[in-house]
Amino acid sequence: MSSLRSSFEAARARNSALLVGYLPAGFPSVDGCIAAAVAMVESGVDVIEIGLPYSDPVMDGPVIQEAVEHALQAGVRIADVFATVAVVAKTGAPTLVMTYWNPVERYGVERFAQDLAAAGGAGVITPDLTPEESGAWTAAAQAAGLETVFLVAPSSPVERIDKVAEVTTGFIYAASTMGVTGARASVGVRAHELVDRIRARSTSPVAVGLGVSAPDQAREVAAYADGVIVGSAFIRLLIDAETEADGTRAVAELAGELAIATHQPR
Amino acid sequence: MTNTTPDALGHFGPYGGRFVPEALISALDELDAAYQVAKVDPEFQTRFQNLQSTYTGRPSPLTDATRFSAHAGGARILLKREDLNHTGSHKINNVLGQALLTQRMGKTRVIAETGAGQHGVATATAAALLGLECVVYMGEEDTRRQALNVARMKLLGAEVIPVTTGSKTLKDAINEAMRDWVTNVDNTHYLLGTVAGPHPFPVMVRDFHRCIGLEARQQVLDLTGQLPTAVAACVGGGSNAIGIFHPFLDDEDVQLHGYEAGGDGVETGRHAATITGGAPGVLHGARSYLLQDDEGQTIESHSISAGLDYPGVGPEHSYLNDIGRAHYHPITDAQAMQAFAWLCRTEGIIPAIESSHALAGACLLGQELGPDAVILINLSGRGDKDVDTAAAWFGLNGDGQS
Numbered sequence A: 001m002s003s004l005r006s007s008f009e010a011a012r013a014r015n016s017a018l019l020v021g022y023l024p025a026g027f028p029s030v031d032g033c034i035a036a037a038v039a040m041v042e043s044g045v046d047v048i049e050i051g052l053p054y055s056d057p058v059m060d061g062p063v064i065q066e067a068v069e070h071a072l073q074a075g076v077r078i079a080d081v082f083a084t085v086a087v088v089a090k091t092g093a094p095t096l097v098m099t100y101w102n103p104v105e106r107y108g109v110e111r112f113a114q115d116l117a118a119a120g121g122a123g124v125i126t127p128d129l130t131p132e133e134s135g136a137w138t139a140a141a142q143a144a145g146l147e148t149v150f151l152v153a154p155s156s157p158v159e160r161i162d163k164v165a166e167v168t169t170g171f172i173y174a175a176s177t178m179g180v181t182g183a184r185a186s187v188g189v190r191a192h193e194l195v196d197r198i199r200a201r202s203t204s205p206v207a208v209g210l211g212v213s214a215p216d217q218a219r220e221v222a223a224y225a226d227g228v229i230v231g232s233a234f235i236r237l238l239i240d241a242e243t244e245a246d247g248t249r250a251v252a253e254l255a256g257e258l259a260i261a262t263h264q265p266r
Numbered sequence B: 001m002t003n004t005t006p007d008a009l010g011h012f013g014p015y016g017g018r019f020v021p022e023a024l025i026s027a028l029d030e031l032d033a034a035y036q037v038a039k040v041d042p043e044f045q046t047r048f049q050n051l052q053s054t055y056t057g058r059p060s061p062l063t064d065a066t067r068f069s070a071h072a073g074g075a076r077i078l079l080k081r082e083d084l085n086h087t088g089s090h091k092i093n094n095v096l097g098q099a100l101l102t103q104r105m106g107k108t109r110v111i112a113e114t115g116a117g118q119h120g121v122a123t124a125t126a127a128a129l130l131g132l133e134c135v136v137y138m139g140e141e142d143t144r145r146q147a148l149n150v151a152r153m154k155l156l157g158a159e160v161i162p163v164t165t166g167s168k169t170l171k172d173a174i175n176e177a178m179r180d181w182v183t184n185v186d187n188t189h190y191l192l193g194t195v196a197g198p199h200p201f202p203v204m205v206r207d208f209h210r211c212i213g214l215e216a217r218q219q220v221l222d223l224t225g226q227l228p229t230a231v232a233a234c235v236g237g238g239s240n241a242i243g244i245f246h247p248f249l250d251d252e253d254v255q256l257h258g259y260e261a262g263g264d265g266v267e268t269g270r271h272a273a274t275i276t277g278g279a280p281g282v283l284h285g286a287r288s289y290l291l292q293d294d295e296g297q298t299i300e301s302h303s304i305s306a307g308l309d310y311p312g313v314g315p316e317h318s319y320l321n322d323i324g325r326a327h328y329h330p331i332t333d334a335q336a337m338q339a340f341a342w343l344c345r346t347e348g349i350i351p352a353i354e355s356s357h358a359l360a361g362a363c364l365l366g367q368e369l370g371p372d373a374v375i376l377i378n379l380s381g382r383g384d385k386d387v388d389t390a391a392a393w394f395g396l397n398g399d400g401q402s
């Protein structure tokens, strides 16, 4: 079993959830991202997603857009993403890449999978790759020993959930609300309903993302999901910090609070 | 026969399909289903055709541009006058179709992206006509280039949101519209303005614009007794071009030429010639040619024409290019503006700068084909919106000299 799947199995055995943290590579700098991601793991984050900065992030809200634009302007390349994964994965936390599809296609689907696997990556989250278009990717991922992670949304009918479950090997990413990434005051009831709907169709682990930012929200989601995904809230801290070191400290602090909330036994 | 019926997933050969967040799949399925029903529903078709004749002013006329012909090697030039449509361009054809579908789906709000503002104006118009709420996303740079159209949209009751991310042009307006759509999809239809985007947009938008080619084909036959030698159109996303090309696809002797925005020249890197200067990839929900770097990041496009300033193109054009049925060529800003001036002075028609790319292309083509050729040009829009840009280009703002 992969490190990702066994982490989820272990959490299920403990009757608690995993905390998944997202940061885009190259923000606030390549080294700054690595430092913050390592600090997240040291503070209790279980799984790391490294975002591949992309010019047209249609699923992302203003916070991630700003971070990604900054990273691209600083000249971040796919090699930097793999280098980031290589360091973060050494912490032992399963480390995935989250990427829009075009950079993978342009890099070469098989080459991307092989290079990520060689860097120690655990899998890839593909937010704009539909199951219908995923044939080349699922084959390449399997050949390279990478997990696939696809998204479902509150609008997804059961037939779509089945299609997504069929191509997912890692975990199913349940989008908590209809919308883009970014912190929200509350995580909608639709997230809970969606997770129930997925559970009725699939035994895959289910992690909830989009909008989760505070410990009380993490606690609420951890009560019914296998994973709690937090991104924009961490990035906001890095944007607001005066120095990278301050940012890393703030991220570590939030990670610690979120980890306690997420890891509470049910 | 050229087979351009996409498969069930919306593929034209390797192009098209759907590359979108799962949250949008239900809305795309709903749209596809509503469109399939409407397509064969006599009531919908009657309503659509009635609006086209009593509101848009279809059929649009065909003008024999006898004086302009001298700039095209003496070839006979026939202009399909989409510039005379209500709101001033071909965009209204697609907008009325999708606005009627919006009503059928029970949605009350439409959003749109716009570059030149012509699609935004058309959408604001249809929203006013049908009582729909309307929000238009427009790159901040374009709100400056096309200030007249911003005012028109506001007069029509639409909210215009300037987009300040990325290149601040059409590409980023589409990104913002997609973000709005994911968030408000329950009551909102994304009224996409060209033959790009995820299935079913490319095929549906094409079908709403086929009237251009269907009318023009018959008009040319009636006037000349034969089919044209060639058909010419400008290509941004490709909606006016596919609209006039499509009814000619099976007329194998009729050449089809699409003219992309060559900006400062393709060799300078500052252009919007997607098929000429790009490579296949995925942008805005479909696989097609696009301007991208070696790692798949979209490259910003450049053109004097806001409506052509887009780094992508509709998937059906990519397919027609690859199979060799249509040919795509770049036209520089300078070439387009030269043709713009020629049409003003020879025919008394101020064309849109977008359409001027087709005019310039036809001039080159006419010189190649000679005086026996008949070239049908899609004059996709009028140039009122471009008067400021043209005045600046020709230096008319100060001393009145040209």
Ligand SMILES: Cc1ncc(COP(=O)(O)O)c(C=O)c1O
Residues within 6 Å of the ligand: B089, B090, B115, B116, B117, B118, B119, B193, B194, B195, B234, B235, B236, B237, B238, B239, B240, B241, B306, B307, B308, B352, B354, B355, B380, B381, B382
């Ligand atoms: C007059 C006119 N022609 C052409 C275009 C380009 O769009 P398309 O290639 O979809 O016809 C525009 C877009 O704004 C336009 O306003």
